[in-house]
Amino acid sequence: MTGIGASASAEHAELVLQGGPVLVMDAAGSRADAVAVAGGRILAVGTRDDVAPLIGAATRVIELDGRAVLPGINDSHLHATWLGARWPHTFFGGHADGAQIEGVLTGDRAARRAAILRAGELLSSFGITSLTEPGIGPGEDDGETGCFAGEVLDVYRELAEAGELRQRVTLLGLYGILDGPSRLDVVTAGITELVDAQGGSDPEWLRIAGIKIFGDLIPLSKQAWSSRPYDDGTHGGLLVEGETLEAQAEALREMVRAGHRACLQVGVHATGDRTIEVVLDAVASAADEPGAPHPRDLGHYVIHGDLATPEQVARIAELGMWFNSQPGIAVTTADWMAGVLGADVAPWPYAVALDAGVLVLSSDAPILAPDWRETVAAAEAWIRRGGAPADPAAAAARLHGLLRAHTAVPAQQDRAADWKGTVEAGKVADLVVLAQDPFAVGAAGLPGVEIDLTVLDGNVVFERES
The missing domain is CATH 2.30.40.10 (Urease, subunit C, domain 1)
Incomplete structure (x- = not known):
C-alpha cells in the first residue's frame, strides 16, 4: 500500500x-x-x-x-440555520430571485431544528461534510430572523447527541448583534460564559471553538474602516461602542486579547484595512503576553478581509492566522466596489493569500449559494483578473491550492487537520x-x-x- x-x-x-x-x-x-x-x-x-x-x-x-x-468539503463560514430557513432564496448569485424573506424565520426550537436538518440535507447534496456556524449567541435572542439565537446552540447539542447532524460543526459564539455594535464588557463576559460552555459534545461532531466579533461592516455600504476615502470623502468606522474612534479601536483590541487569553479561537468580521490592522496588532500583542499560547494554536482568522493589503496578508501568515473569504462576493460586487472606492482599488488579495498558504474559502451562505464549485471558479476568475499566468501548469497548481482551501486548509483553521x-x-x-x-x-x-x-x-x- x-x-x-x-x-x-x-x-x-x-x-x-x-x-x-x-x-x-x-x-x-x-x-x-x-x-x-x-x-x-x-x-x-x-x-x-x-x-x-x-x-x-x-x-x-x-x-x-x-x-x-x-x-469532504469544509464550508468554514456558512450560516446553516439561516440557510435552512431561507433556501432557495439567497442574496447574491444564481439562486437569488429578488424575493425578500423578512421577519422571524425560526421563532421556536422546533423551527430551528427543522432549519438545521433541512440545511444538512441540502449541504450533503453539495458534498459538504464540515461547516462553521459563525455567530450564535444571546446577543441575537431578540434578533430579526431568530436564526442566530442562543437556543440554536442547544439544538445543535441535541442533534449531535442524537447522531442526527449531517455535517461536522464548528461554532463561534456571538455576544453582540449580528452586523451590529458590541460592547467590551458584554463580550468579555460572554468569553467567560463560552469557556464554561465548551465540552459536552464529541468534538469531531460539534465543537464550540471560540467567538465571533464584528469589527466593522462592508465597503459597499461605506462602513468598513478604510484608509482610502469613499466617494463621499468618508472613511467608515468600527462596530464597537466607544466615545472616540481610538476608544473603539482599543475596545476591539481588548476583545481579541481577551479571547486569546481564554484560549478561544477568534474570528473577526474585518473588511477595512484599518480594522484589519487593529486585529493584527491585537493578536500580536496578545501573543506577547507572558505564558500566552501561539496564535497558530488557536486558529484566529480574519473574516472577509475585503480591503486587506498584501502586507497584511503576509502578516497574517507570520502570525499563524487565516484569511477566510468568499470569492463569489468579490466577483458579484466588483463593479459596486469600484464605484464607492475607485476603479484603481485592488480589493480581495486572493492570489497573495493563496501563495502565502493562508487562504480559506467559504460561501457565507445564504448570502451566496453553498456551492463550493462556484467558489473555486470565482477565486480563479478573480486571480486571473489580477494578471496571474494562464499556462496549464500554473492553472493546475492554482486549482490544487484552491481545492485545498476548501478541504485541507479549513481543517487546519478548525484545528482538526490531524483527523480530517x-x-x-x-x-x-x-x-x-x-x-x-x-x-x-x-x-x-x-x-x-x-x-x-x-x-x-x-x-x-x-x-x-x-
Missing part, C-alpha cells in the same frame, strides 16, 4: 471506492485510485491491488469509472465523488461537474440519481 494510505488494520472494509483518481489534497498533490473505509475511518488509500485484500463479502464496492474522489481534511489512512471517512476529475475541466469548468456521492463518517449520505 502507498505511504499516504497504508493502514495497520487488516479488517475488511465496509466501503471501497476504486477505479478513478483519488485526490488526497495533501500539499504534495498526491493521487491514488482506490480508497477503503471501515468504522467511519479511512483504512487504506492506494491502488486497486492495495485495497483488494480488504474487500469482504459485506463490502460495498463502488466502481468510479474515472470519477474523482476528494475529501485529506484522504489519508486513519482520518475520518468524509469524501465527495465528482462526475469528472476537476483537473480535466479546470476551475472554470468545475461548476458544471456533478456531485455524484457524499460520504460522511463512512456512510453514504447523498447519491445522485443517474
Whole structure:
C-alpha cells in the first residue's frame, strides 16, 4: 500500500471506492485510485491491488469509472440555520430571485431544528461534510430572523447527541448583534460564559471553538474602516461602542486579547484595512503576553478581509492566522466596489493569500449559494483578473491550492487537520465523488461537474440519481 494510505488494520472494509483518481489534497498533490473505509475511518488509500485484500463479502464496492474522489468539503463560514430557513432564496448569485424573506424565520426550537436538518440535507447534496456556524449567541435572542439565537446552540447539542447532524460543526459564539455594535464588557463576559460552555459534545461532531466579533461592516455600504476615502470623502468606522474612534479601536483590541487569553479561537468580521490592522496588532500583542499560547494554536482568522493589503496578508501568515473569504462576493460586487472606492482599488488579495498558504474559502451562505464549485471558479476568475499566468501548469497548481482551501486548509483553521481534511489512512471517512476529475475541466469548468456521492463518517449520505 502507498505511504499516504497504508493502514495497520487488516479488517475488511465496509466501503471501497476504486477505479478513478483519488485526490488526497495533501500539499504534495498526491493521487491514488482506490480508497477503503471501515468504522467511519479511512483504512487504506492506494491502488486497486492495495485495497483488494480488504474487500469482504459485506463490502460495498463502488466502481468510479474515472470519477474523482476528494475529501469532504469544509464550508468554514456558512450560516446553516439561516440557510435552512431561507433556501432557495439567497442574496447574491444564481439562486437569488429578488424575493425578500423578512421577519422571524425560526421563532421556536422546533423551527430551528427543522432549519438545521433541512440545511444538512441540502449541504450533503453539495458534498459538504464540515461547516462553521459563525455567530450564535444571546446577543441575537431578540434578533430579526431568530436564526442566530442562543437556543440554536442547544439544538445543535441535541442533534449531535442524537447522531442526527449531517455535517461536522464548528461554532463561534456571538455576544453582540449580528452586523451590529458590541460592547467590551458584554463580550468579555460572554468569553467567560463560552469557556464554561465548551465540552459536552464529541468534538469531531460539534465543537464550540471560540467567538465571533464584528469589527466593522462592508465597503459597499461605506462602513468598513478604510484608509482610502469613499466617494463621499468618508472613511467608515468600527462596530464597537466607544466615545472616540481610538476608544473603539482599543475596545476591539481588548476583545481579541481577551479571547486569546481564554484560549478561544477568534474570528473577526474585518473588511477595512484599518480594522484589519487593529486585529493584527491585537493578536500580536496578545501573543506577547507572558505564558500566552501561539496564535497558530488557536486558529484566529480574519473574516472577509475585503480591503486587506498584501502586507497584511503576509502578516497574517507570520502570525499563524487565516484569511477566510468568499470569492463569489468579490466577483458579484466588483463593479459596486469600484464605484464607492475607485476603479484603481485592488480589493480581495486572493492570489497573495493563496501563495502565502493562508487562504480559506467559504460561501457565507445564504448570502451566496453553498456551492463550493462556484467558489473555486470565482477565486480563479478573480486571480486571473489580477494578471496571474494562464499556462496549464500554473492553472493546475492554482486549482490544487484552491481545492485545498476548501478541504485541507479549513481543517487546519478548525484545528482538526490531524483527523480530517485529506484522504489519508486513519482520518475520518468524509469524501465527495465528482462526475469528472476537476483537473480535466479546470476551475472554470468545475461548476458544471456533478456531485455524484457524499460520504460522511463512512456512510453514504447523498447519491445522485443517474
